[in-house]
Amino acid sequence: MSERMQLPKAGQDWPALREEMQARASNDVQWRDGKASVYVFHSGDDVMQVAHDAYGMFIAENGLGPAAFPSLKRMEQEVVDIALSLQQAPDNASGSMTAGGTESIMLAIKSCRDYNLSHKPVAGVPEIVAPFSVHPAFDKGAHLMGLKVVRVACAENLQADVEAMRAAITPNTIMLVGSAPCFPYGLIDPIEELAELALEYDLWLHVDACVGGYINPFIDAVSEDKLEAYNFSIDGVSSMSLDLHKYGYAAKGASTVLYRDKALRDAQVFHFTDWPCGHMYTPTFAGTRPGGAIAAAWAVLHYLGEEGYQQRARCILEARQMLTKGCEGLGLKVFGQPKVSIVAFGWENDDILAVGEGLYADGWFSSRLQNPAGIQLMISPEHSKTMPNYLKVLEKNVEDVKEGRRKRKTKGISYS
Ligand SMILES: Cc1ncc(COP(=O)(O)O)c(C=O)c1O
Structure with a gap:
């Protein structure tokens, strides 16, 4: 007889199940005691409660159906608007909520690839030039969408080496990347210089602010050590990724991808009609999208202010x-x-x-x-x-x- 777990014949009591789950969690990292400096972003029990309650209120609702759930559509739009404001985006900017940093990055890659295909196609495999320190989500996206990532060694100060990145640009390059900050070292790449390079070569510049998007503006406000510019205030930044489920302190499954211009975001959207149900429009990779994640992000942003x-x-x-x-x-x-x-x-x-x-x-x-x-x-x-x-x-x-x-x-x- 296989030892594989089988679905129990009869349902079990929730209190007993909850107890068992609590017992299992006792072997997990004790993040409430501050023992996790990765995976969890703990900003207080009150914030966690707001995210929990808001998630629960919309646990069954589905972001796939904006006509059925105008409440979710409105919350998502307001979350995106807040993100655009925080990142000093121009009036014509646009964006979406996604399930996480990896999805935001992969969508930016897709948009860049498809925008390029219709505006400035390259002859070979399209390439992304990025510092060695960028997140592997770029490689995952490139792998799935038929692009190639060229990782360039960082400068001695561990930030992007802009001149080395310039040297890595080829006729197939379509995207440059910088992080604000990068995951390994927590350093912000010289985005202004990368933007100049992007404008010079007419390339798309993505700024990965999955970590920094919802903390940089506030660190900058309270710290004497001001941050260098990194967002849409710089001409030449085409898109950005910012995770709500990191320093936005939202429930897991929430990020934002933003574009300088609506025309760039249009390349993100997938339209399909050739099946029995007619036109289906999905702005992100997912079909069904958890209403809870949208609601929790909206609630936490407003709770904290x-x-x-x-x-x-x-x-x-x-x-x-x-x-x-x-x-x-x-x-x-x-x-x-x-x-x-x-x-x-x-x-x-x-x-x-x-x-x-x-x-x-x-x-x-x-x-x-x-x-x-x-x-x-x-x-x-x-x-x-x-x-x-x-x-x-x-x-x-x-x-x-x-x-x-x-x-x-x-x-x-x-x-x-
Ligand atoms: C800089 C950076 N980009 C992207 C990601 C990917 O985010 P996610 O794990 O939400 O997919 C991370 C995750 O830690 C990150 O630190």
Whole structure:
């Protein structure tokens, strides 16, 4: 008899099922205690409750049917409008809500590819020139849509090397990419320079602000260390991706993709008529789209408002300062000068990845990096309370490696 799980014959009581699920979750990373610096963005129980309730209110509704659910259509439009305003988009700009950063990026690639096909087709396989630090969603999108990504080594400061990217442009290049900030190091690429390059070669520039979209404006407002320009305020930025389910603090399954001009977004939309039900129009990759994710994002944006986001940005700055100071005190080297919410650090004298294994063994989830080897944290507002605990565990593991009590067991690193 196979050990594969079978559907139970009779239904079970919800309280018992809930208890079992709670028991299972007890082995997960304890993110409520600040032990996850990836996957979860904790900005307080009140925010979580708003997202939870709003999601529940629209759990059955479907974003596929705007005529049936004008409420969702209106909420989505308002979320997109807020995103466009935050990113200083021109009047004719447009966008969509999507299921996440990967979908937003893949849609921008599709729009760029299809817009190019009708305006400026290339002879060979279309190419995307991007810094080595961009998210693999670009490669996934290129793989699925028949494009090629040319990853270019970053400059010594770990930001995009604009001149090296210029050298990588060929007659088949259709898109340039910069991140604001990138996931591995948390650094904002020189978007103004990339935009100049894009205008010079008449290329589409996508800014991946999946991490930064809903935090950069607020960090900029509360920090003395102002951010460099990165959004539609720069001519030459064609599209942007911004995740609501990261620093928008919305429920999972929510992101936004934005375009400088409606004509660019038109290339995103899929129309089909040759089947029994006639014209079907889907703006994103999905058919059915969860009403809950749209509703939760709308509710959290309005619950927090500018002041709520700024207050959380202050917590992140506080936690970031604690972390960078703590790293310096332990002889660890912070990569570049992170100005947003991600900090990555390495260790010139010893094996930082052994420290990463130690943190993991102690129940603390930080991402690990190769090229250069390092540890990376995406800081949540709630980390301002738990950062001292993290630093204690970090110190213990640094000492363990220094004293030879801990040696690295694994060779490679993996993100998921
Ligand atoms: C910079 C950046 N872009 C894109 C993504 C992909 O987002 P998602 O995991 O929501 O698909 C991430 C995820 O961490 C990211 O950090």
